[in-house]
Amino acid sequence: DAKTTQPNSMESNEEEPVHLPCNHSTISGTDYIHWYRQLPSQGPEYVIHGLTSNVNNRMASLAIAEDRKSSTLILHRATLRDAAVYYCILRENYGQNFVFGPGTRLSVLP
Amino acid sequence: EPEVTQTPSHQVTQMGQEVILRCVPISNHLYFYWYRQILGQKVEFLVSFYNNEISEKSEIFDDQFSVERPDGSNFTLKIRSTKLEDSAMYFCASSDESNEQFFGPGTRLTVL
Numbered sequence: 337d338a339k340t341t342q343p344n345s346m347e348s349n350e351e352e353p354v355h356l357p358c359n360h361s362t363i364s365g366t367d368y369i370h371w372y373r374q375l376p377s378q379g380p381e382y383v384i385h386g387l388t389s390n391v392n393n394r395m396a397s398l399a400i401a402e403d404r405k406s407s408t409l410i411l412h413r414a415t416l417r418d419a420a421v422y423y424c425i426l427r428e429n430y431g432q433n434f435v436f437g438p439g440t441r442l443s444v445l446p
Numbered sequence: 447e448p449e450v451t452q453t454p455s456h457q458v459t460q461m462g463q464e465v466i467l468r469c470v471p472i473s474n475h476l477y478f479y480w481y482r483q484i485l486g487q488k489v490e491f492l493v494s495f496y497n498n499e500i501s502e503k504s505e506i507f508d509d510q511f512s513v514e515r516p517d518g519s520n521f522t523l524k525i526r527s528t529k530l531e532d533s534a535m536y537f538c539a540s541s542d543e544s545n546e547q548f549f550g551p552g553t554r555l556t557v558l
Binding site for chain 1: 479481488489490491494502504537539545546547548549550551552
C-alpha cells in the first residue's frame with residue numbers, strides 16, 4: 337500500500353500559489369519522492385521528483401523537509417489547467433512500479 | 447515530444463471474451479508497465495516488464511492476464527476471459543533508466 341498521506345482535497349484561486357503537502361514518515365534513505373498528477377480523463381503525468389534537496393522545474397517546485405518525512409509540491413501560479421488529482425509516491429529504484437494512493441484533488445477557482 | 451500511445455481508446459466486450467489491449471511505448475525505453483483504474487478509484491499497478499520478461503506483478507495480475515512484446519515496438523495486455531469487474535481504464539507506461547514514467551492516454555474497457 338501507499339506509504340504517503342495526503343489531504344483528500346484542496347482548493348485554490350487561479351493565479352495564486354498552491355502548496356500541496358505530503359507526509360511520508362516511514363521513508364527510507366533510498367526512497368525517491370515522486371509527484372504525478374492526473375487531469376480529468378487522462379493518464380497520470382510526471383510532475384517532479386527529488387531525493388533530499390529541493391527541486392525546481394518548469395511545472396513546479398518540490399520542497400523536502402530536512403528529515404525527509406514530509407514534502408510539499410508548490411505550484412507557483414495555479415491555472416485552471418492545474419485542476420487535477422496530485423499523487424505523492426515513494427519509490428526506491430527506477431524500473432519499479434508506482435504505488436498510487438488516493439492523492440489530493442486540487443480544484444482551481446477562477 | 448515522444449509519447450506512449452494506446453489502442454483502442456474504448457473496448458466493449460462480452461463477459462467471458464478475450465481482449466487484447468495494445469500499447470506502443472516510447473521507442474528507446476526499456477521498462478514497460480500496465481496499470482488499471484476502476485471508475486472513481488485509485489490507479490492500481492498490474493505488471494512490469496523488462497528484458498522480455500515480467501519483473502513484477504500484483505495480486506490483480508492472475509492467470510487470466512498475460513503480457514507480451516511481440517515485435518519490439520508493441521506491448522500488449524491480454525485478458526483471456528473477461529469478467530464484469532475487469533471494467534476499468536487500463537494505462538500503459540514506459541520508462542528508461544530514469545525516475546520518470548510516461549503514461550499513455552488509456553483504454554477504457556467495458557465488460558457487459
